Amino acid sequence: MDADRAVTRLRDAVAAIVGDEHVLLDDDMRAGYETDWTGRYTGRASMVVRPATTDQVAAVVRHCDEHAIAIIPQGGNTGLVGAAVPRAHSTRPTIVLSMRRLDVIGRVDVDALQVTAGAGVTIAAWRASARAVGLDIPIDFAARDSATIGGAIATNAGGSRVLRYGTMRRQVVGVEAVLADGSVVGSLAGLPKETVGLDWPSLVAGTEGTMAIVTAARLRLVPLFEHVVTALVSMATIADAVTLVGLLRQRLGSLDAVEIVQQQALDLVAAHLGTAPPILPSAGGTIVLVECADHRDPSIDLSAVVDSAPGVLDTAVAIDPVQRAHLVQFRDRITEAIAAVAASTGVPTYKLDVAVPIRAVGELLDVAGRAADSDRAELIAFGHLAEGNLHLNYLRTTTPSTIAETVLGAVARLGGTISAEHGIGVAKTSWMHLVRSAADLDAQRALRRALDPNRILNPGVLEPVTPIAQVP
Ligand code: MLT
Ligand code: ZN
Numbered sequence: 001m002d003a004d005r006a007v008t009r010l011r012d013a014v015a016a017i018v019g020d021e022h023v024l025l026d027d028d029m030r031a032g033y034e035t036d037w038t039g040r041y042t043g044r045a046s047m048v049v050r051p052a053t054t055d056q057v058a059a060v061v062r063h064c065d066e067h068a069i070a071i072i073p074q075g076g077n078t079g080l081v082g083a084a085v086p087r088a089h090s091t092r093p094t095i096v097l098s099m100r101r102l103d104v105i106g107r108v109d110v111d112a113l114q115v116t117a118g119a120g121v122t123i124a125a126w127r128a129s130a131r132a133v134g135l136d137i138p139i140d141f142a143a144r145d146s147a148t149i150g151g152a153i154a155t156n157a158g159g160s161r162v163l164r165y166g167t168m169r170r171q172v173v174g175v176e177a178v179l180a181d182g183s184v185v186g187s188l189a190g191l192p193k194e195t196v197g198l199d200w201p202s203l204v205a206g207t208e209g210t211m212a213i214v215t216a217a218r219l220r221l222v223p224l225f226e227h228v229v230t231a232l233v234s235m236a237t238i239a240d241a242v243t244l245v246g247l248l249r250q251r252l253g254s255l256d257a258v259e260i261v262q263q264q265a266l267d268l269v270a271a272h273l274g275t276a277p278p279i280l281p282s283a284g285g286t287i288v289l290v291e292c293a294d295h296r297d298p299s300i301d302l303s304a305v306v307d308s309a310p311g312v313l314d315t316a317v318a319i320d321p322v323q324r325a326h327l328v329q330f331r332d333r334i335t336e337a338i339a340a341v342a343a344s345t346g347v348p349t350y351k352l353d354v355a356v357p358i359r360a361v362g363e364l365l366d367v368a369g370r371a372a373d374s375d376r377a378e379l380i381a382f383g384h385l386a387e388g389n390l391h392l393n394y395l396r397t398t399t400p401s402t403i404a405e406t407v408l409g410a411v412a413r414l415g416g417t418i419s420a421e422h423g424i425g426v427a428k429t430s431w432m433h434l435v436r437s438a439a440d441l442d443a444q445r446a447l448r449r450a451l452d453p454n455r456i457l458n459p460g461v462l463e464p465v466t467p468i469a470q471v472p
Pocket of ligand 2: 141159383384391421
């Protein structure tokens with residue numbers, strides 16, 4: 001059968017399941033689904049298919065399995081490792097399976113503190129549903145308006161509240177998911193205790209759509225605190241910043257977030273917004289953003305800890321929502337500011353998302369900075385200090401692989417991980433061996449083969465490849 005006839009047959013088959021208007025064939029219509037938002041990862045799909053129910057997902061997946069068609073599951077397309085867009089050099093018939101129409105959110109169970117949400121519900125909509133009944137969600141990150149529940153589970157997303165509540169994996173008390181043969185598995189009962197063998201949330205969280213496609217999840221909710229205080233603290237050294245994290249954790253039960261914003265990142269946002277930085281520059285280049293949230297005002301307790309910490313050069317504190325938002329934007333809008341520079345230079349940002357034991361953050365920043373210097377690139381570093389999780393963004397880089405080898409090699413030596421919250425995708429497959437043993441990778445491969453013998457679920461993603469160079 002020639003290629004055009006095969007595409008027509010596939011279109012007819014999936015249109016019969018999801019409806020004509022939800023099969024996108026035109027180049028223009030597909031474009032927004034085929035390139036990630038950094039512009040670094042792109043590929044072509046035969047079509048984009050937009051199911052609205054679990055039954056439709058199952059029927060589309062079954063058809064693809066029978067005809068060995070690759071499926072790229074996609075939520076809000078806010079991923080940063082190329083996992084949710086078609087593979088660049090694949091010649092295999094491929095569809096993007098957009099999950100955004102599975103956007104139904106159920107009634108909040110205020111007794112169990114849980115809600116059931118479709119995979120296409122955004123993080124912002126999940127939060128709005130909780131806040132409408134005086135509750136909150138345990139996860140927050142800057143892409144909240146577009147990122148979806150399904151994508152957040154697939155990447156085991158983190159964000160700023162991990163310190164208090166853990167990563168996405170811990171928020172999923174049940175899932176419904178479609179396996180590669182089109183069968184539907186899991187449970188949305190949300191029982192806090194259950195021991196009847198395999199735990200589907202554990203299998204799908206962090207496996208980037210390679211084991212099953214999540215269609216809905218039962219999610220944990222948390223109290224909504226009426227008092228929130230935000231502080232930006234300029235630190236003399238990175239070692240002082242690490243000491244501050246320890247003091248905050250030891251003394252403040254209300255601690256919600258401890259983020260790191262390197263001076264270059266703060267200056268970049270200030271330039272992007274056309275506004276002055278809200279605090280004096282840090283001699284050592286490190287600014288810490290702290291948030292506490294409680295049922296009573298935590299600002300006095302927070303100030304007491306900050307005042308007692310060594311190396312504090314300047315502090316800006318806000319409890320008023322407008323003033324808090326002003327401070328928070330210097331953290332929240334870094335990615336957007338970086339994207340604006342990348343767009344103006346025409347060179348996509350090279351992004352590494354790594355974590356090391358918190359005491360090693362300073363050493364890693366030194367290595368990362370030297371890697372930028374040797375490429376004449378610019379490093380914009382920020383992230384989640386409490387977890388030792390750094391987002392290392394390289395602007396105007398010409399040798400991203402060399403940078404990755406240097407930095408990821410150092411990360412492994414320091415006892416860290418090559419992906420803390422963005423996933424492996426297609427971006428980091430060459431370095432999985434640095435943090436996973438051969439036995440571990442073999443077991444993952446065997447599991448995947450058993451569940452997806454025709455290799456239709458997100459092929460190329462999370463597939464370890466032979467190291468492209470020996471990392472010292
Ligand atoms: C963040 O923490 O803002 C996100 O992980 C996004 C990013 O790294 O660009
Ligand atoms: Zn992050």
